[in-house]
Amino acid sequence: QVQLLESGPGLVKPSQTLSLTCTVSGDSISSGLYYWSWIRQHPGKGLEWIGFTFFTGNTYYNPSLKSRVTISIDSSKNHFSLILTSVTAADTAIYFCARATLLLSEPFQNWFDPWGHGTLVTVSS
């Protein structure tokens, strides 16, 4: 059974860098079958895709966050990470990691399954 578990600080100061890790068990990040993703949810709001990465380093990012986001993989530790720079209160959210399937032949589609439980990150001084 594939499981994902987010970890990282729950509190980050404004203008600093948010850093989270997602540890994967039951699957190999470098299998070449899946992308590895971050999605966030502002308190009481909907889901916002942040981006995902493939073990080769190929990445897709939400253009609204692209200038501040890096998603990277550490195959040796079977985990992947999210770096979000210059955070503000607007970055306060629950951050989920998820495994993504991406099919880039017609009809294009992708989905997220499974997800981690999510971790709340609060940006505050």
Place this chain on the structure above:
Amino acid sequence: SYVLTQPPSVSVAPGQTATISCGGNNIGGKIVQWYQQKAGQAPVRVVYDHSDRPSGIPERFSGSNSGNTATLTISRVEDGDEADYYCQVWDDTTDLNVVFGGGTKLTVL
């Protein structure tokens, strides 16, 4: 960017049928994923493509997709179906490739 529009809320009595819509420009030409998110939990995919279900999802959950509207249908609604439901598509026409709808809160009366 591509936009998916969902009603904020839907209410239904137990045993009845709930329908949740997801509107988007020519969404009938896309593959739609539906996720269920119960309070305090991570989302779970419940329906994909027009009406396929991952293993473990009851047959009460089904979908349809045509024209500008995709629909999630939950038959014989149970108390345990109360949750937020999100539609999601892949869009290759802009840089925002992954698009979620705003979510619909299903309340079981």
